[in-house]
Amino acid sequence: MDLSKKRPWLRKKLIFTAMALILVMANGCGSDSSAKDTDQDESLQKVLDSGQLVIGLDEEYPPMGFRDDSGEIVGFDIDVAKEVCNRLGIQLVTKPIDWSEKENELNSGNIDCIWNGMSVTPERAQAMNLSDPYMKNELIFVVSGNSNIESMTDLKGCRIGMQAGSTTLDALAETSLGTEITIVEGDNNIELYQMLNSGSLDAVLVDSIVSYWYISNSDETFYVLPESLREETFAVGFRKEDNALRDRVQELISEMKTDGTLRGISEKWFGSDITIVK
Amino acid sequence: MKKKRKVSTASLQGIMLTFVVILFFTAVILIYYRMLYSETRQRIIRTGEMNALSSAKQIDSYLSTGVDTLRLACYTLDKMIRDGRSNEEILDFLRNQSYAIENITDRYSTGLYAVIGGTYLDGTDWIPEDDYVPTERPWYIDARANIGQVAVVDPYLDLDTHTIMISLAKTLCDTKSVAAMDMSMEQLQFIAEETAAKGDSDIEIVLNRKFQVIAHSDRSEVGKDYFKESDNFAAALVDKLRSTDESYFSMNYAGQEYIVYTVPVASDWMCLSVVNATLAFGQLRKMLIFTLVAMLLVIAAVIIIMTYSMRKRRLAMELSNDLSRAKSDIVEKDVEIGKISHVAFRDALTGVGSKAAYNKLKDEISEVFENGEEKLAVMMMDVNDLKYINDNFGHDAGDSYLKGCCNLACNIFKGSPVFRLGGDEFVVVLRGNDYDDREILVGQLEEALERSRARKDVQPWERYSAAIGISEIMKGDSGLEDVFKRADKAMYEAKALFKARYGSYR
Numbered sequence: 001m002d003l004s005k006k007r008p009w010l011r012k013k014l015i016f017t018a019m020a021l022i023l024v025m026a027n028g029c030g031s032d033s034s035a036k037d038t039d040q041d042e043s044l045q046k047v048l049d050s051g052q053l054v055i056g057l058d059e060e061y062p063p064m065g066f067r068d069d070s071g072e073i074v075g076f077d078i079d080v081a082k083e084v085c086n087r088l089g090i091q092l093v094t095k096p097i098d099w100s101e102k103e104n105e106l107n108s109g110n111i112d113c114i115w116n117g118m119s120v121t122p123e124r125a126q127a128m129n130l131s132d133p134y135m136k137n138e139l140i141f142v143v144s145g146n147s148n149i150e151s152m153t154d155l156k157g158c159r160i161g162m163q164a165g166s167t168t169l170d171a172l173a174e175t176s177l178g179t180e181i182t183i184v185e186g187d188n189n190i191e192l193y194q195m196l197n198s199g200s201l202d203a204v205l206v207d208s209i210v211s212y213w214y215i216s217n218s219d220e221t222f223y224v225l226p227e228s229l230r231e232e233t234f235a236v237g238f239r240k241e242d243n244a245l246r247d248r249v250q251e252l253i254s255e256m257k258t259d260g261t262l263r264g265i266s267e268k269w270f271g272s273d274i275t276i277v278k
Numbered sequence: 279m280k281k282k283r284k285v286s287t288a289s290l291q292g293i294m295l296t297f298v299v300i301l302f303f304t305a306v307i308l309i310y311y312r313m314l315y316s317e318t319r320q321r322i323i324r325t326g327e328m329n330a331l332s333s334a335k336q337i338d339s340y341l342s343t344g345v346d347t348l349r350l351a352c353y354t355l356d357k358m359i360r361d362g363r364s365n366e367e368i369l370d371f372l373r374n375q376s377y378a379i380e381n382i383t384d385r386y387s388t389g390l391y392a393v394i395g396g397t398y399l400d401g402t403d404w405i406p407e408d409d410y411v412p413t414e415r416p417w418y419i420d421a422r423a424n425i426g427q428v429a430v431v432d433p434y435l436d437l438d439t440h441t442i443m444i445s446l447a448k449t450l451c452d453t454k455s456v457a458a459m460d461m462s463m464e465q466l467q468f469i470a471e472e473t474a475a476k477g478d479s480d481i482e483i484v485l486n487r488k489f490q491v492i493a494h495s496d497r498s499e500v501g502k503d504y505f506k507e508s509d510n511f512a513a514a515l516v517d518k519l520r521s522t523d524e525s526y527f528s529m530n531y532a533g534q535e536y537i538v539y540t541v542p543v544a545s546d547w548m549c550l551s552v553v554n555a556t557l558a559f560g561q562l563r564k565m566l567i568f569t570l571v572a573m574l575l576v577i578a579a580v581i582i583i584m585t586y587s588m589r590k591r592r593l594a595m596e597l598s599n600d601l602s603r604a605k606s607d608i609v610e611k612d613v614e615i616g617k618i619s620h621v622a623f624r625d626a627l628t629g630v631g632s633k634a635a636y637n638k639l640k641d642e643i644s645e646v647f648e649n650g651e652e653k654l655a656v657m658m659m660d661v662n663d664l665k666y667i668n669d670n671f672g673h674d675a676g677d678s679y680l681k682g683c684c685n686l687a688c689n690i691f692k693g694s695p696v697f698r699l700g701g702d703e704f705v706v707v708l709r710g711n712d713y714d715d716r717e718i719l720v721g722q723l724e725e726a727l728e729r730s731r732a733r734k735d736v737q738p739w740e741r742y743s744a745a746i747g748i749s750e751i752m753k754g755d756s757g758l759e760d761v762f763k764r765a766d767k768a769m770y771e772a773k774a775l776f777k778a779r780y781g782s783y784r
Binding site for chain 1: 349352353356357360416419420422423424425426427449451452453454487488519520521546
């Protein structure tokens with residue numbers, strides 16, 4: 001007790017130390033609250049206010065997004081995007097774009113997002129605000145039914161078609177094959193198949209998702225080479241700063257996974273649920 | 279009142295200090311606990327990671343055997359299709375491959391089957407029912423939707439063997455033909471059960487991307503679709519798995535904390551190692567509670583001891599305060615009594631001893647008379663004409679006159695006590711030197727009195743005059759009273775002589 005009388009500074013020090021310790025503990029014990037970015041960006045509100053979500057797409061990318069016989073833009077991505085818009089209480093607006101100009105379209109504000117089987121790459125993840133991946137895709141080589149090409153080694157010196165602005169170019173550049181072939185760029189996958197049919201191409205390097213659709217609905221015979229170049233995932237791309245919009249859309253896609261809507265859409269277009277949404 | 283407040287401030291300080299001490303120790307213990315807690319947690323996570331990784335490795339290697347086998351067979355099948363081989367040739371190939379596969383996989387697979395150009399070919403010699411439509415089967419549909427990949431088809435429970443079977447399926451080059459093989463997951467089930475049985479984890483689970491249970495340390499869970507579960511552990515687990523990207527996380531279910539470590543296997547499956555952390559932390563919590571209780575007990579004991587000793591000290595202090603107060607009271611009383619006695623034993627006017635003082639001396643001196651050796655004399659002095667002074671010059675003058683007479687005697691008998699017995703009567707007890715010089719001293723006093731009486735230059739009350747009688751102690755005296763009587767007698771004789779000589783007054 002003398003302590004307190006003779007040395008008040010010691011008492012103060014003790015109190016201070018105890019308080020400091022408790023503070024430290026309080027910090028330490030605090031539950032790891034998610035440090036979610038709370039500074040509100042206007043992206044979601046802007047879309048809600050305008051009453052529409054404008055998605056940019058390659059209109060020749062079946063079955064993700066393409067024009068059906070009646071000229072209407074339909075597809076797996078369109079169905080999912082439509083459902084997301086329904087849940088947001090707004091209209092979906094589809095805006096066909098030049099795939100090689102997709103980043104400019106997005107950043108100029110012409111479209112709110114790119115939603116059309118866009119492959120995830122480190123560069124795109126850097127330039128855009130990507131959703132979680134929702135589907136897998138393989139880059140495959142397809143040859144026509146009368147071709148002698150049976151494996152990748154047979155491709156040397158051939159003319160190979162691939163879509164401008166797509167990841168196929170990067171993927172090919174990573175292999176030794178890249179320097180030994182002639183690359184022919186096409187605007188979209190359908191055009192590439194038509195060029196393959198007409199004989200102006202020896203092979204095409206295309207997305208397995210489109211090939212599944214195209215070959216299934218074609219009377220022509222095509223062969224897929226046993227080797228695929230690489231596996232990719234699809235994601236929706238938003239402007240880098242549009243966190244609120246991206247998070248809300250992601251939330252709704254996850255919700256659709258939970259209630260089975262997503263599974264239904266996948267089964268409609270692919271016969272089974274091939275989505276990889278968590 | 280003031281004292282009481284002081285005490286309460288002190289005890290408040292005590293409470294404050296105690297509080298701070300408790301706070302300090304609690305903080306120290308909690309921080310230590312926190313360290314232990316995170317240490318234990320880290321250990322659980324590390325163990326979980328090791329479990330999941332080792333399980334994942336075994337599962338991966340097991341599945342890759344199947345995947346690689348199928349890929350290999352598909353290469354040949356692609357080539358056979360491109361070369362336009364007949365279905366009979368292809369069926370032969372499937373049969374031969376199935377024989378090899380059965381042996382390579384320790385009979386966990388029976389072999390290959392396929393749809394080639396729309397015809398179902400089975401290398402395992404299984405004969406399908408009439409209503410079996412292969413192109414409507416999941417293995418066919420899934421393979422076609424996953425061109426280029428080996429599709430891992432949803433598991434199903436084989437009713438004959440009661441084991442979980444999965445199908446691996448892959449499209450062939452024309453994308454319309456599909457080859458597939460079934461694999462028993464009994465091996466994975468064995469791995470899961472083994473890992474949990476070793477006690478490294480509480481629950482081991484292998485889930486596919488649709489959250490269907492491929493293997494589970496609890497066999498009865500196998501084949502369940504966790505995505506469709508609700509309000510149970512499985513549902514909570516799926517929720518957590520869907521909402522996190524972390525390789526490990528903790529989740530609470532039914533008041534228990536579980537730490538879950540996940541490792542991806544076979545491209546889109548996951549292997550989960552679940553540890554019930556509440557059990558592990560329970561021990562730790564028990565220790566914490568024990569430590570806290572022990573600390574509080576120690577502090578309580580210290581407080582009790584301190585309070586007790588403080589109270590004792592305070593009691594002792596109060597007691598000593600009381601004592602010293604009592605002592606000072608006594609001293610005060612003594613002083614008071616002393617004052618009173620001083621008053622009693624002094625003559626108020628002249629300041630010499632009073633009659634009481636003389637009586638006291640008389641009692642004290644009585645033993646002197648028992649051995650009779652003491653040299654002692656008593657001198658009586660009776661002031662003359664006091665009544666005359668009082669009557670003619672007032673009592674103040676009378677008082678002054680008395681004092682003056684008394685002073686004369688006091689100045690001469692410096693070493694002897696002088697007493698005023700009342701009125702105009704004084705007595706001086708001579709002992710020691712004054713006794714030895716008594717003749718001289720009495721002579722001096724008589725001379726001084728005579729000189730004063732004879733003065734003409736001062737007021738009548740300043741002309742001091744008194745009759746003196748003296749007597750020594752004599753054999754046979756029984757007390758001072760005897761000596762006093764003789765001195766008194768001698769004094770009266772002297773007075774009579776004085777009156778005869780000078781008349782009643784000047």
